[in-house]
Amino acid sequence: MITIRELRYGMNNLKSNAMVQDKIHNMMLKNLNREHLRDLRNTMLHVAYVPEEWKRATVIPIRNQNKPSEEPESFRPISLTPCLGKIMQRIINRRISCTLEKNGQRFKTQAHFRKGRSTLDNIISLDHFIRQGFNHLSPTITCAIFLDVSNRFDTIWIQGLLFKFSNKGIIGNILKWVANLLQKSNIQRQNRPNMI
DSSP states (O other): OOOHHHHHHHHTTOOOOOOOTTOOOHHHHHTSOHHHHHHHHHHHHHTTOOOGGGGOOEEEEEEOTTSOTTSGGGEEEEEEOOHHHHHHHHHHHHHHHHHHHHTTOSOTTOOTTOTTOOHHHHHHHHHHHHHHHHTSSSOOOOOOOOOOOTTTTTTOOHHHHHHHHHHTTOOHHHHHHHHHHHSOOSSOOOSOOOOO
16 A cells, blocks of 8 residues: 555655646646545556556657767657656655665665665775775786666566566565556557657
């Protein structure tokens, strides 16, 4: 069951007033009756229902400064998704994160997407290992490998991800809801901007 407290967390710090397909923005949601909104979320979670509109995004290409406008690589896509969907995703994400943290299922070195951690943690660790290597009487070689995986979400194996979730204790309605969210939408993408 989703609580009012979780709903409050999901609605906290909603900044954008951009409206997408559903024509709802965050100021409208802040004025709604929270009990009704919570009951709707609980029903959706109970039956693992994700509206098709929540699976679509309005993609706006933003050009990186000082890059040629005629090259597709010069643009980064910004995806605007329905506000109602964002709130539910924040609630589910928090539950998954809490479960993984509680069960010790995350790598100790993982800094991204963790509360109280940032990429600065990894930079400090790297600096520590470099200094440690140089401070030995006979300096050791310190190597670093940096991997930038582009388009990683587009190529993720959804069934494999869900299998890993279930092995880490993410089960029941939350797993079913995430599985439904990750299924491809039946609605054809409309008005998708051409990035070229």
